[in-house]
Amino acid sequence: MRRIISVLLENEPGALSRVVGLFSQRNYNIETLTVAPTEDETLSRLTVTTTGPDRVIEQITKQLNKLVEVVKLVDLTEGPHIERELMLIKLKATGSQRAEIKRTVDIFRGQIVDVTSSVYTVQLAGPSDKLDGFVQAIGASGVLEVVRSGISGIARGEKVLSL
Amino acid sequence: MELLSGADMLIRSLQDQGIEYIYGYPGGAALHIYDALFRQDEVKHILVRHEQAAVHMADGYARATGMPGTVLVTSGPGATNTITGIATAFMDSIPMVVLCGQVASTLIGEDAFQETDMMGVSRPVVKHNLSVRHPSEIPEIIRKAYYIASTGRPGPVVVDIPKDMTAPNERFEYAYPKKVKLRSYNPAIRGHAGQIKKAVDMMLAARRPVIYAGGGVILGKASGQLTELVRKLGYPITNTLMGIGCYPASDKQHLGWLGMHGTYEANMAMHHSDLILAVGARFDDRVTNATEKFCPGARIIHIDIDPASISKTIDADVPIVGPVDAVLKEMLALVKESKEKPDAEAIASWWKQIDEWRAFHGMRYETSPDVIKPQEVVEMLHRLTNGDAFVTSDVGQHQMFAAQYYKFDKPNRWINSGGLGTMGFGLPAAMGIKLTHPDDEVLCITGEGSIQMNIQELSTCNQYKLPVKIINLNNQALGMVKQWQDMNYESRHSHSYMESLPDFIKLAEAYGHVGIRIDKKEDLEPKLKEALAMKDRLVFVDIQVDRFEHVYPMQVARGCMKDMWLSKTERV
Numbered sequence: 224m225r226r227i228i229s230v231l232l233e234n235e236p237g238a239l240s241r242v243v244g245l246f247s248q249r250n251y252n253i254e255t256l257t258v259a260p261t262e263d264e265t266l267s268r269l270t271v272t273t274t275g276p277d278r279v280i281e282q283i284t285k286q287l288n289k290l291v292e293v294v295k296l297v298d299l300t301e302g303p304h305i306e307r308e309l310m311l312i313k314l315k316a317t318g319s320q321r322a323e324i325k326r327t328v329d330i331f332r333g334q335i336v337d338v339t340s341s342v343y344t345v346q347l348a349g350p351s352d353k354l355d356g357f358v359q360a361i362g363a364s365g366v367l368e369v370v371r372s373g374i375s376g377i378a379r380g381e382k383v384l385s386l
Numbered sequence: 387m388e389l390l391s392g393a394d395m396l397i398r399s400l401q402d403q404g405i406e407y408i409y410g411y412p413g414g415a416a417l418h419i420y421d422a423l424f425r426q427d428e429v430k431h432i433l434v435r436h437e438q439a440a441v442h443m444a445d446g447y448a449r450a451t452g453m454p455g456t457v458l459v460t461s462g463p464g465a466t467n468t469i470t471g472i473a474t475a476f477m478d479s480i481p482m483v484v485l486c487g488q489v490a491s492t493l494i495g496e497d498a499f500q501e502t503d504m505m506g507v508s509r510p511v512v513k514h515n516l517s518v519r520h521p522s523e524i525p526e527i528i529r530k531a532y533y534i535a536s537t538g539r540p541g542p543v544v545v546d547i548p549k550d551m552t553a554p555n556e557r558f559e560y561a562y563p564k565k566v567k568l569r570s571y572n573p574a575i576r577g578h579a580g581q582i583k584k585a586v587d588m589m590l591a592a593r594r595p596v597i598y599a600g601g602g603v604i605l606g607k608a609s610g611q612l613t614e615l616v617r618k619l620g621y622p623i624t625n626t627l628m629g630i631g632c633y634p635a636s637d638k639q640h641l642g643w644l645g646m647h648g649t650y651e652a653n654m655a656m657h658h659s660d661l662i663l664a665v666g667a668r669f670d671d672r673v674t675n676a677t678e679k680f681c682p683g684a685r686i687i688h689i690d691i692d693p694a695s696i697s698k699t700i701d702a703d704v705p706i707v708g709p710v711d712a713v714l715k716e717m718l719a720l721v722k723e724s725k726e727k728p729d730a731e732a733i734a735s736w737w738k739q740i741d742e743w744r745a746f747h748g749m750r751y752e753t754s755p756d757v758i759k760p761q762e763v764v765e766m767l768h769r770l771t772n773g774d775a776f777v778t779s780d781v782g783q784h785q786m787f788a789a790q791y792y793k794f795d796k797p798n799r800w801i802n803s804g805g806l807g808t809m810g811f812g813l814p815a816a817m818g819i820k821l822t823h824p825d826d827e828v829l830c831i832t833g834e835g836s837i838q839m840n841i842q843e844l845s846t847c848n849q850y851k852l853p854v855k856i857i858n859l860n861n862q863a864l865g866m867v868k869q870w871q872d873m874n875y876e877s878r879h880s881h882s883y884m885e886s887l888p889d890f891i892k893l894a895e896a897y898g899h900v901g902i903r904i905d906k907k908e909d910l911e912p913k914l915k916e917a918l919a920m921k922d923r924l925v926f927v928d929i930q931v932d933r934f935e936h937v938y939p940m941q942v943a944r945g946c947m948k949d950m951w952l953s954k955t956e957r958v
Binding site: 233236237240241244248278281282285286288289291292293294386 | 505506509510513514515517534568569570571692693694697698
């Protein structure tokens with residue numbers, strides 16, 4: 224099962240490489256990884272999605288917790304949570320395709336953020352499967368370039384991951 | 387407040403940390419530090435002949451004393467040469483601080499002379515590493531390094547020090563921090579009371595219990611508590627290779643050590659037990675054999691300071707995260723006050739069974755009228771040193787024989803690279819111990835393969851007058867490799883044969899030491915006595931032992947705990 228592990232990390236050089244190194248060193252899988260400083264500039268928030276049997280996931284959280292620079296972490300998939308991914312996608316848009324793409328973008332509640340005579344650049348946010356759905360709806364032949372941010376997540380309700 | 391340069395602050399920090407010895411090797415990026423070292427005499431520096439040996443020396447010292455060892459090397463090759471030593475310490479959770487020079491911060495990333503990304507290279511084999519970014523940070527970083535290295539589950543910490551951080555012309559206010567606090571690092575200080583209670587109830591209800599103790603008991607200085615608890619309960623105890631000495635081997639409740647080359651009775655008791663109390667052990671593959679067949683009838687209580695060690699390879703029924711000494715102390719108090727007592731009848735019949743297993747094999751080996759058996763050398767050394775020596779070893783058959791036949795009654799006396807299995811560990815580790823234990827007997831039981839991996843340290847021994855005794859069990863082959871080739875590769879001895887061994891006696895003499903060769907059985911005792919009598923000389927004792935001996939018992943690969951070879955022909 225896919226897990227989303229959210230980590231508060233000391234915002235220091237080398238901290239990220241320790242996390243990434245741990246995954247390769249212990250043969251764990253990283254599907255997506257996002258990281259950026261938080262409102263407290265001494266901390267970074269890192270979200271990693273991974274898959275594996277329960278025993279491996281338990282080891283991943285324990286091993287992450289052992290890293291001296293990891294302050295706190297939570298497995299978001301253990302409770303109700305919100306997950307979002309941002310995609311920027313460049314699409315071939317000429318002739319009748321232009322209207323068709325515009326309609327599809329509206330259905331998926333995306334935005335066209337850049338336009339040339341032959342290309343639309345679309346911004347779309349949502350759960351990963353929604354992004355997959357959009358790419359599928361457009362069809363591979365229309366896609367010029369895709370950039371996805373990887374998943375960010377946060378727990379629902381009053382639960383907070385902070386110091 | 388005092389104004390000091392970065393280099394002087396570093397040395398002052400070591401003084402204030404109470405560091406007496408550091409082991410190292412100078413070089414360009416570390417020269418400011420070496421100059422600061424020269425201008426004081428509180429911290430003594432031991433110059434090795436290869437940086438790997440410096441780390442093993444620090445490691446030997448740490449294992450014998452429980453105090454963190456300290457290493458100082460330069461950048462690039464100086465730093466990379468420490469990696470095997472650091473990895474050795476990491477696998478066995480040994481507290482250590484390794485100070486590495488680095489090229490000046492302005493040159494980092496430019497492939498400068500003797501530049502290596504030591505932070506990156508060391509990352510997978512350290513508990514933590516720290517880089518100095520401003521000279522004024524040095525006291526705090528040193529304090530943090532020792533704090534992290536020696537608390538929780540101990541381990542090596544690397545400090546990377548760019549040359550400009552130690553420049554003599556820039557001075558800063560010096561104060562050594564009394565305390566250090568890291569918001570992201572809080573090792574457990576006691577176990578969960580409810581879990582401990584539950585564990586004690588299970589222990590008192592057990593009918594076929596075994597206590598399985600590991601190196602964590604020694605690292606956690608909990609031998610006393612463990613011994614008291616085990617005696618109070620009257621249960622059998624076995625320990626891992628790393629746990630040797632955590633409970634007196636001569637005691638009748640001790641079953642010897644367990645696992646791949648453990649005793650028959652220890653492995654049988656584990657397999658047939660209904661309850662295992664694992665204390666500071668990590669269910670390593672050299673202990674469990676095939677995990678899916680591991681001890682089918684046993685429920686498991688697992689005490690460890692490191693939560694990641696619990697349920698990593700074998701699921702624990704009752705996990706207890708905490709320092710072993712504190713947890714065992716609480717357990718002992720509960721056992722004492724509990725109305726429940728162990729089931730005397732069940733425990734007596736369990737002991738009866740164990741004694742039968744004991745009688746069945748009893749660590750026997752075949753002796754010969756003329757060939758010297760490695761086992762008998764170790765037994766004789768045990769007798770001649772009253773079982774009270776510090777014994778270091780390298781890796782291979784000699785290591786197993788030393789661990790099997792030297793019966794340790796005290797912790798911190800058996801010093802070996804259990805986790806990483808580093809050949810070349812034994813001699814420098816023995817040197818690190820001898821330096822701080824000049825009145826104790828320090829033996830390095832080794833083989834002709836391993837000893838050559840750090841043989842250059844005979845020179846260091848001469849410089850600092852370190853009269854360790856090197857016991858070279860010379861079978862003219864990489865014995866353990868050869869044993870596996872005998873057992874699994876139809877005796878195709880691919881590269882396990884040492885075809886051009888040096889004359890170890892001349893070699894020892896060339897380095898200013900005494901060499902003694904023993905190749906006749908009748909010479910064994912008198913010549914060993916002669917070697918041990920030379921208190922102030924390093925003696926290299928080269929003993930020609932049986933070239934065809936195997937280590938037994940040996941667990942059958944991919945079997946369960948009780949599947950063992952007991953000799954070349956007997957399999958159970």
